Amino acid sequence: MISTSAIGKILEKTEACSQIAFTRYVRSGRKPGPDPQLSMRDARFGRVPGRVYRPRAPSAGLRAGAIFCHGGGWLYCSFGRAGRICRQVGRESKSMVVSVGYRLAPEHKYPAAYEDCLNATIHFMKNIELYGVDPANVIVCGDSAGGNLAAAVSQTLAGRSDLPKLRAQILIYPGLQALDFNLPSYQQNRGVPLLFRERAAFYMLHYLNGNASNLEEVLEGSHIPIDIKLNYRKWVSPDNIPEKFKVRGYKPHVLLDCTTEVYETVKRFCEPNLCPLLAEDALIQQLPETFTLTCEYDVLRDDGLLYKKRLEDNGVRVTWYHLEDGLS
Template sequence: MDISSAILIIGFAALVAAFLLLVIGLVYSELMNSDIPRGVANSGKLHIVHGMFVGIAIVGRILERLGICHQVSFTRWFRACFLTRLNPVPPGLRVKDLRFAEVPVRVYEPTAAFDGLRRGLVYFHGGGWVMGSINAADEVCRHIAKEAETTVVSVGYRLAPEHRYPAQLDDCEAATCHFLSVAEAEFSVDSRRVAVGGDSAGANLAAALCQRLAKREDGHLPSPCAQVLIYPALQMADFNLPSYQQNHAVPILFRGRVAFYFLQYLNGDMSVCQDVLEGNHVPTELRPRYQEWLSPSSLPPECLARGYCEQPAAEYDGEVYHIVKSGLEPDVSPLLADDAAIQKTPPTFILTCEYDVLRDDGILYRKRLMDLGIDVTWQHVMDGFHGIINFINQGWLTFPSATRVVDSVVDYVKTL
């Protein structure tokens, strides 16, 4: 080996080492900003998962600044290749990839003999309208389909930033309506026993879809018989609720990232992110109504046990409101719908996790539903964190609590 070749090799090695040190330093810095309470299930493993996710995001950010690829594209690719475990289809289940009204779906059908028509569940994955996929929700949908003896349709709706609101909700509506129209003829499913559901952003889409479908006047298709909302994101009016304060730095979802995802869903304008977090986007005339629905006094006392500090009134900024005003509409914030719309929603299952910034969204929506006479089943996971459902049957990434979460969904679906 000549001297010039050796210098090139040493130089390349030095660049790689510098890159790794940079990534490690940034990951360490991010980890120091996180806060995993003792009550979180498998907290040590969550530290590892969080560090890995932060590392992926940082590498993606560096690659984007170098002009190599978009951070979101890199993160999706890495998670699909290395963090999404696709196990062989278990006996007793048939899985098919199809398209419903041009929307990609994956259908999970139990193969065991069944007398009559089965029940169905249309499922929307989470991921902040930016991440997530049919593959990422595969184990969850398999488990529900097999254990609840239910035909499950997982919907691969379009994602931001390539597609903005309302593309995601439109896809969910198109796929759901198609399934309802062919459920009995093609899948031996009773269209009157089809529920919709999802986790996180997927639960947002399920709740918004139920409200949207309730407005239909044609009546040629039955409405969903129930909605299954797993730690749902339901409003972007108040990011200072007790759960946002208590869990602001608990992985996998930080307080600031919720506003980031909502804005990516709407229009991608990150310049107003801090204003949205502070509440400057909420018009003065709307605040009394929102306060009624989002008051911490409407939460169970135990939700305040880990502390809550009432924030001073935000200063309204009309320019910020103009940028994000669609985010306060029911199609994006179902919790902010008027009574008439919520009164038409079907029976509801809501699952919340104690160590989740979105905890209070679900609990406050439960109160609104119950106050209007809607039947609600509520499951609260005391040691749970946001995103836990995705860690079922994922090898070393498996969290035992994830199975309990999915099994609670199974128990509810069996009652439909």
């Protein structure tokens, strides 16, 4: 991945192609072959493309259903590229899995990916009888950027009375905030592959604005006014991270203010649909049972830890699994 990034930069400087386009090509991989345990077909959920994985074995009743939002920093991968994990979920849980083909940044900026995942989920829920899925047993899940999208979709649907309630949300090393890229995990794992600290901010900025302008301000923490940071400090703060996660080279970061010009370009970082960690307590309290996975050597670790605490503080049942030697 480091080599791919370096070659992509060279190609971009020579104007052969963009770094993002080259990385997408390298990551496209081979189309998966048939699976003896699952049938696979491409489908559309309203205007959103996707792929349906259905166990071939007959079911005695209605199946469980899973809506999967793939990772890739909102810039990379596809519903097809997510086939490996979708197949595993379908095989192991005997569930029908829907992989959502949301639009990618920077061509399609926020909230395009969120809206696609939300609209695909709503379409699926409204037509659930056509899929033979139990409306009381549907989960939304995702990894990394997909975990961000799954959390945002879950929050949006929490207050809906016209749709079945989600049974659970599964958040696999999710990225959930962009206020503080100097939390302990971002400092400790800043140079740990596969997701470097600088790349995490790069991806978030491309998702938001379609470019990485103000990357340095975001990394140093001078992109959000101090009064707004203090307002959210009850939720986004190293003080809410257990001490055992701070022993590996963490240094408290001094709060910096920002200019109005910079804040105007990134102020939507304060929207919960982009940063679900910032949702109000009244909404958090309505969320379904949650499973979250974090990795020790991952810049996104503390996003997951902070969200876990928020959920538990608001009475939401959480199952947490931490990979002590895990990478994102």
